[in-house]
Amino acid sequence: MARQPIDQFVEGISAEKRASVYLGTKVTHEKRDKLLHDHYADPDALRRLAGEIKQHVVENLDTYLPKVEAKLQSNGVKVHWASTAEEACAAVHGIMKARGATKLVKAKTMVSEEIGLADYLEHRGIEALETDLGEFIVQIDHDHPSHIVRPIIHKSRKEIATSFEREGLGAYNDDPETITRRARAFLRKKFLQADVGLTGANFVSVESGRLVIVTNEGNSRFSLAATKCHIALVGIEKLVPRDRDLGLFLNLLARSATAQQLTVYTEFISGPKAAAQPDGPEEMHVIFVDNRRTEVLASECREILRCIRCGACLNVCPVYRQVSGHAYRSVYPGPVGAVLSPLLEGDKFADKADLPKASSLCGACNEVCPVNIPIPDLLLRLRNKGKREHAPLAEAGSPPMGAWALMASSPAAWKTALVAGKLMNVLPKTWIPIPAMKAWTDTRTLPEWRGGEFRKWLRQRPRKADGTKGSPQSHTP
Amino acid sequence: MSSSRDIILERVREALAPLPKRAPLPEWDLSRARSAVAPAGADLWPAFAARLRAVNGTPVASPDELVALLGAKGWHHGYCDPALWPALKAAFPATFTVETAFDRERVDDYQFGITSAVGAIAETGTIVLNDRGTTTRLAALAPWVHVAAIRRENIVPDLASALAVLGDDPNVIWVTGPSKTADVEGILIEGVHGPGLQVALLLD
Ligand code: SF4
Numbered sequence: 001m002a003r004q005p006i007d008q009f010v011e012g013i014s015a016e017k018r019a020s021v022y023l024g025t026k027v028t029h030e031k032r033d034k035l036l037h038d039h040y041a042d043p044d045a046l047r048r049l050a051g052e053i054k055q056h057v058v059e060n061l062d063t064y065l066p067k068v069e070a071k072l073q074s075n076g077v078k079v080h081w082a083s084t085a086e087e088a089c090a091a092v093h094g095i096m097k098a099r100g101a102t103k104l105v106k107a108k109t110m111v112s113e114e115i116g117l118a119d120y121l122e123h124r125g126i127e128a129l130e131t132d133l134g135e136f137i138v139q140i141d142h143d144h145p146s147h148i149v150r151p152i153i154h155k156s157r158k159e160i161a162t163s164f165e166r167e168g169l170g171a172y173n174d175d176p177e178t179i180t181r182r183a184r185a186f187l188r189k190k191f192l193q194a195d196v197g198l199t200g201a202n203f204v205s206v207e208s209g210r211l212v213i214v215t216n217e218g219n220s221r222f223s224l225a226a227t228k229c230h231i232a233l234v235g236i237e238k239l240v241p242r243d244r245d246l247g248l249f250l251n252l253l254a255r256s257a258t259a260q261q262l263t264v265y266t267e268f269i270s271g272p273k274a275a276a277q278p279d280g281p282e283e284m285h286v287i288f289v290d291n292r293r294t295e296v297l298a299s300e301c302r303e304i305l306r307c308i309r310c311g312a313c314l315n316v317c318p319v320y321r322q323v324s325g326h327a328y329r330s331v332y333p334g335p336v337g338a339v340l341s342p343l344l345e346g347d348k349f350a351d352k353a354d355l356p357k358a359s360s361l362c363g364a365c366n367e368v369c370p371v372n373i374p375i376p377d378l379l380l381r382l383r384n385k386g387k388r389e390h391a392p393l394a395e396a397g398s399p400p401m402g403a404w405a406l407m408a409s410s411p412a413a414w415k416t417a418l419v420a421g422k423l424m425n426v427l428p429k430t431w432i433p434i435p436a437m438k439a440w441t442d443t444r445t446l447p448e449w450r451g452g453e454f455r456k457w458l459r460q461r462p463r464k465a466d467g468t469k470g471s472p473q474s475h476t477p
Numbered sequence: 478m479s480s481s482r483d484i485i486l487e488r489v490r491e492a493l494a495p496l497p498k499r500a501p502l503p504e505w506d507l508s509r510a511r512s513a514v515a516p517a518g519a520d521l522w523p524a525f526a527a528r529l530r531a532v533n534g535t536p537v538a539s540p541d542e543l544v545a546l547l548g549a550k551g552w553h554h555g556y557c558d559p560a561l562w563p564a565l566k567a568a569f570p571a572t573f574t575v576e577t578a579f580d581r582e583r584v585d586d587y588q589f590g591i592t593s594a595v596g597a598i599a600e601t602g603t604i605v606l607n608d609r610g611t612t613t614r615l616a617a618l619a620p621w622v623h624v625a626a627i628r629r630e631n632i633v634p635d636l637a638s639a640l641a642v643l644g645d646d647p648n649v650i651w652v653t654g655p656s657k658t659a660d661v662e663g664i665l666i667e668g669v670h671g672p673g674l675q676v677a678l679l680l681d
Contacts, residue, residue, distance in 0.1 A: 024663045039512035046510075052503045059499040062490045075647070081482035133669060134660035150660060157662050176661040180669055187670065188619070192581065210643070218618060218656040218671030224648070225614035226581075236485065241502055247510035247637040261512070261532075262601045262636070262653045265671070271647040278579075279614035280648060290485045298492035 004396050006319075006358050009327040017154060021146075021324040024153050025315040031259030032312060032368070039261070050248050051372030054306035057239050058297065064206050064239050065288070071209035072286055075271040080287040085115035088289045092117060092198065092231055093124060095285055099229060101126075101195030105187075107213070107220035108132040109200025110148065110309055111233040111289050113331045114344070117198075129194075131187050131219040133180060140167050146325025146333065149257050149311035154324050187219075197223030197281065201234045202308065203249055204286075207242040210270045211286070214253065214263035221265045230269070230281035236288050237297075237305040249308065252370035256310040296343045301378045304339045306371040313365035313375060319358050328355060335365035339378045353391035356382035507637040515600040521632040522679055528602030532654030533667065534675040540568035543624060543678050547589060548572070552622060555589035558612045561626050564680070565591070579616040590616035594625035596642065597677065600635040601653055604677055608648040617652075623672040625652070626680050 036043040057064060069079050080095075082088035088111070096104065104121065106112060106128055118139065121128040130139040134151035138144065141163050145151030152160070161174035169182045199220050203212040211232055213220050224230055240249060254260040273280030296305055314320045314334030325333035330341035330352065338359060342352035356379045359365075365375040386394025479487075493499070516524035526536035537543045547553070548570075557565060559577040569575060579587070592612055596605035604625040606617055617623050633639050643649050656671030667673045 020662070027663070039514060041513075049503060049505055049509070052500065055500040056502045059493060059496060060502075062486070062493055065486060065489065081480070081485050083481045083484050083488075087481055131670070132660075133658050137660070150663075152660055153663075160661060176664045177666050179661055180658060180666045184669060188584070191670075192584065208643070216656070217658050217669035219669070221614070221650060222618055222670045225618055236489070243640050243643060244507055244637070247507055247640050248505070251510055251512070251636065258659070260653075261514075262603060262651065264532075264653050264655070264657060266603075266651040266653070268643055268649040268651075269647065270645075273647060274609050277608055277613075279581075280608065288485070290481075290488070294485060294488035294492055297489060302492075 004354055004357065005329070005393070006323055006327045006354065010323050013324065016156075017324065018322060020156070021153055022321045024150065025317075025321050028259060029312070029315040029368070032256055032315070035255050035259050035261070039255070046248060046252060047370050047372045050252055050370055051306060053240065053245055053248070054308075054371045055303065057241065058237060058302055058305045061236060061239070061297070064241070065236060068204060068206045068209060068239055069288075071206065075209045076284070077209065077271055078283070078285045080285060081290075082287055083290045085289075085291050088115045088233060088287055088291065089117050089120035091287045092233070093121060093126070095229070095231055096121075096126060096196055099195065099283075101229065103190075103194045104128045104196045104198055105131050105191055105194040105219075105223045105227065106135075107197070107199040107215060107223055108135050108151075109198070109233055110331065111200055111235055111291075112198065113145065114291060115233075115289065117233075128198075129187070129190050131191065131223065132215070132217060133183050136183060136187065137163060140164075144326065145331075147311060147314055148309050148332065148334070148336075149314075154326065188222075191222045191226040194223065194227050196229045196231055197227040198231045198233065199223065201232050201238055201286075202253065203240050203246060204234060204238050205241075205243050205246065206239050208270060210243065210268045212246060212250070213267045213269065214250070214265065216258070216260075216264045218265050221267060224267070224269070224281060225279045228281055229283045229285075230272075231285045231287065232269075233287050233289055236290055236293050237307075249370075253308055253310055256312040256368065256370040292344050292346050295346060296340070299343060300381050301339055301343060303373050304336065304343070304375075304378060306373055307336055307340070308371055309336075310370055312368040312370065316364045316368045318360060318362065318364070323358070328358070330355070335359065335375045335379075336373075339375060339382060342382060349385070350389065350391035350393060352393070353382075353386035353389075354393040354396055356380075356386065357394070510637045511635050512600060515635040517634060520629065521597075521599040521634060522629050524634075525597050525599040525602060525632050525677070528599060529654070529675075529677055530602070532602045533657075534602055534654045534677060536677045536679070537624075538679045539681075540565050540678070543676065544568045544570070544573075546676070547622070552588040554586060555591065555620060555622070556587050556613075556616045557591040558593055558616075558626075560612070561591060561593060561680075579613045581615055584615060584619040587616070587620040589622035589624060590618075590620040591624040591626060591678070592617045594627045594631070594677070595649075596631040596633060596639065597625075597627050598634075598636055598639045598651065599632055601651075603636075603639070603651045603653040604675070605631075605639060606650050606652065607644075607646040609646055614648075618671045621668060621672060622674045622676060623652075624676040624678050626678045628680050 118128045130136045146154040157174040165172045201211040254263045320334040338355040361376045595610040655667040655675045658669045
């Protein structure tokens with residue numbers, strides 16, 4: 001049986017790395033959960049409400065997009081549209097050329113990863129520097145982010161210290177504080193020399209045309225304090241109807257992403273700086289990027305366009321915790337990526353048709369999602385699509401279920417299997433003679449087999465006085 | 478040839494055309510966004526100060542307290558918004574060098590920057606700066622210490638109330654504690670690109 005690409009990938013990850021990704025995600029998830037429940041009586045109701053608002057936006061983009069365009073223009077912002085990744089990169093380049101600009105500082109934006117902006121600009125002689133600490137480290141290592149919110153969750157301080165030494169940022173020192181100070185000093189100069197500050201936007205209010213950008217490090221703020229031109233790359237789905245709706249989204253985003261009440265820097269930008277002020281952009285551009293979002297909108301998975309990129313579904317996902325981000329071979333990893341990445345491939349959907357299978361459908365992603373996206377349902381729809389379109393990767397690595405079906409439909413075979421199952425606890429699993437099973441178990445640990453316990457419990461449980469079998473609660477009045 | 482704008486909008490319309498009906502915009506009461514830690518009452522400074530401490534920020538209730546804090550750490554060189562300086566000058570002894578013009582060629586010379594905040598949010602310990610009311614963006618960001626001068630009456634109880642008073646300023650920023658990262662092995666480090674110490678000074 002062909003193995004799933006994700007399983008092949010996992011074999012290459014060290015136990016140390018797996019453990020640190022597991023721990024990092026688990027801790028964030030638990031803090032998120034606690035904070036939401038400490039602060040709100042019914043956080044799930046807020047998630048559902050936020051989901052309804054974003055679903056409304058997604059289904060009304062035809063009216064909202066022209067509206068927000070007009071509002072932005074009346075605020076003095078230049079609006080551009082890019083239907084493909086190439087067009088989006090060219091739009092940034094065009095704005096820079098018109099200003100004679102050669103240096104760009106970039107705050108973290110997933111869209112810029114998606115369109116490959118940094119490479120595009122560098123090939124054209126423009127310095128495009130990442131300023132988020134994690135993204136900066138990814139850039140100097142020619143690596144890729146492995147988490148939406150924590151791009152270097154896969155890297156150790158030792159690896160980072162080695163990279164800094166190689167790049168001439170000081171002698172080897174793996175103290176996280178020293179690493180941060182060195183990046184501060186190096187990037188500070190770059191901010192002050194840059195011509196253009198590039199950001200994404202977490203939200204855009206249709207009502208006011210305000211772009212909302214959140215960062216903890218202050219890098220987006222620094223670029224909007226130091227440079228004279230601001231370019232924002234914005235996916236067409238990033239809109240919210242009114243400013244007041246931000247009250248919901250900002251509260252949910254910070255708690256879901258990093259278990260904070262509010263991200264440190266939350267910036268509301270509705271245009272260039274006032275003429276009398278010394279710092280800040282005198283020119284502001286918004287580039288609305290499609291890059292197949294309209295195809296997602298036309299698909300049966302349009303709910304994924306509600307996503308606010310908080311990363312909570314990655315942190316809670318039992319598969320992500322084991323395999324980490326690069327296993328998804330995409331800009332967007334984890335449960336959100338398992339849905340979005342194959343769709344963003346367009347006619348190359350088949351190349352990523354295995355991703356929707358990288359899930360046990362446990363539903364945890366749906367339960368934590370601040371916009372309540374039914375990710376497991378969407379994964380099933382995409383599995384179906386993979387089958388319909390005969391994508392070979394949609395088949396790879398699925399253990400054949402024929403023998404299972406036979407066993408499950410014969411009571412005698414079932415009982416025998418239960419006894420055999422107990423043996424699995426004492427036999428090394430590498431002895432499993434079935435190649436299909438072996439492909440699975442090589443990279444997975446099995447829980448202890450407890451087959452037959454239910455039957456035992458059913459036989460032994462107390463009976464009610466009337467002779468009928470009691471329910472599990474019947475002996476506690 | 479049609480523009481990218483027209484192509485995108487046409488694709489959006491085509492994608493949405495088959496929907497039998499569109500999801501409605503839910504109405505919701507802003508009070509639902511208030512968290513359990515949002516305060517009420519007339520004087521919001523104590524609640525704000527407590528929430529600011531919770532995000533590792535530092536509230537100071539008078540110019541003398543500020544000077545003591547800066548002096549204890551040996552931070553003697555800084556910037557102050559010229560509009561604020563007359564009221565603060567008396568508290569600063571001659572050992573301090575305070576400039577009222579910020580020179581971006583020497584950003585690292587300033588150990589502290591004192592600028593005006595246009596408001597604060599008690600629920601979250603957040604300082605509100607904007608474009609027209611805050612002299613220089615860099616002075617509030619580049620020095621290791623940022624001191625935001627706040628008037629008691631400009632503190633709002635919660636995040637939702639702060640959204641309602643964004644006004645028409647082109648750049649409003651909410652700052653909640655010092656600049657920070659947990660990118661390296663999840664370890665919290667403060668002072669990444671912005672201040673490592675965020676102070677709120679009460680002006681009475
Ligand atoms: S799908 Fe939901 S949980 Fe996952 S990143 Fe997007 S908003 Fe967050």
